[in-house]
Amino acid sequence: MGWNIVYQFRKAQNEIDRYLKLVPLITLVDNARVRERLEVIEKDQHEYTLDEEDRRVQDVIMKPEPSRNDTIILKKTLSCSYPNMGFNEALKEENEKLRLELHRSQSNYDVKQCEVIQHLLDVTEVAATSITETTKGSKKVERNYSDAASEKDHSIDANSPKKSDSRTTSRNTSSVSSGHDLLSDRGSHRYEEWNADLLGCCSEPSLCIKTFFYPCGTFSKIATVATNRHMSSAEACNELMAYSLILSCCCYTCCVRRKLRKTLNIMGGFIDDFLSHLMCCCCALVQEWREVEMRGIYGPEKTKTSPPPSQFMES
Template sequence: MGSVGDLANYAQLTGLDAVRLIGLIVKAAATARMHKSNCRRFAQHLKLIGGLLEQLRVSELKKYPETREPLEQLEDALRRGYLLVNSCQDRSYLYLLAMGWNIVYRFRTAQTEIDNYLRLVPLITLVDNARVRERIEYIERDQCEYSLDEEDKEVHEALLNPDPSTNPSIVLKKTLSCSYPNLPFNEALRKESEKLQVELQRSQSNMDMAQCEVIHHLLGVTRTVESSIPDESTDAKVAKKTKSKCTKVNEDSAKSYDDDSPKKQKDAYVAPRSSSPVPYNHDLVSSTASYSDEWHADLLGCCSEPALCLKTFFFPCGTFSRIASIAKNKPMSSGEACNDIMAYSLILSCCCYTCCVRRKLRQRLNIAEGVVTISFHM
């Protein structure tokens, strides 16, 4: 375990049997932020084991010494598996990316350990059931392949690139915008820095110098990217100073003009003078606002995939699944997304379905929508 937080979580799991532990792992895998595919494969494999254990009277099996110890060891392995899956939700996003292959290896080790303990339980002699034997054989044949997704590989390589000339700002904007959809980029970086400090303390307490070196590198990356972001308060001061200068120049010009012109010409000149600084300041504020919001522009990865239109044309269900998963805040397969579209098409209409998805997306991402836009969409 290695940390006080993990020990506390491990203690809370004490007393739960194997079936309930598997249920917790399946629930945690559904909300994982990183290694989603690995968490789902791991949870799916454990569901097979859970279905088998539900047919057994585990509490009665614990009465016998030949089955009690293997079952307790199986439960310990499941508790460690839960901590592994839960870490993909709570721990630092950048840390999980940097330690990608290490976590992949831990998934493989966890599945092997759980399967080995399952074989130690003499289920065949205690439960003489052909169906149970078939399910054990099916579990042994289910050898999942754990690896990093292609997108995670690219981010992993970009983060750990030792070349100081490379700028990971673009990669971080895209990945952190998906992980922190409701925060501006600088706030997301600050949260990641805080989490990395926690990871550094955990690694230092474990005397893991290799991980400490990786975390120091990640902290340096976040500082480099954060220093390249223009400070909003500095921009506001520059805008205010520029506005005051423009106002002062215009007042001086108006004063010199008033000395040589009649009152009628003065009145005609004052009106445009008062409105001249406004467009400049308005443009500056608009550019600042657009900069602070531009990192949210690619939440679904649309801009980074030039071939998305072709992918959608040949495999529309995949795109529907991605959008529906974000809108409903839970993983949805392509089959479920297409079933929803067919149901709305037969009963209501496709427009009602798209309006529903648009509304959920805007509520989740805090995007305002006017009445005119809704009417135009309908």
């Protein structure tokens, strides 16, 4: 009986050793395959070119001064990317995405990427203004026909051409301004004031009470948006406790508020931030989080890691 147990134990141990020896072999095979693919890529001397349509789109986007005649090409590409949306809605969607990427690039101080994104925003704005001018132009032609008919019916005045010219010029300027407003209403928060009031924390009593008794939770969310890096409540609590030991907790929260202002492009100064947190830190935190919710800009989420799936080997 005893020798049978010893034999079974040795057999199981040999199986385990054999499986452990196979695992490094599998990794070696995978590494060899990756090296072979890299060698094939390096040996490839072919020249790859874009299709005719892709090349046209790239030429339109990379023009230093985009023109209104290129709107047709952009309209075709956007209609393929957004088949269930109109052209105006697709432009708004792309503009919102570009604005969000511009905020991230500005927070990371990436100048080259900011220039490229700003150029793409200019392209979308030119496309929007051209569309609004065409729609306004059709309405303007109909109105001109009606004005001409009314002028024939009524008495002819010498000052009537001047009035019509002033009307057409005002309509042209309004069409251009409406085209710019089409894309700049949402997503642009440059040099704005706080939408949330510092002393308006009582408008949301639940958030105010939660921040008063547990400020680390609210502060961690604000720091995540300000630094563009996920911060948990435990990390925020450790940071606040550490700075409280050297009596500089208010300075630390003030610096986070300053980063948040730069991220959201809000006017203000370092002294204003310091006095806000010195007067009532709870009110300042509530104001900052309400501002983030109003703007709809949230930081990155926590990265989730999952274990690899279980593998079975057939003997």
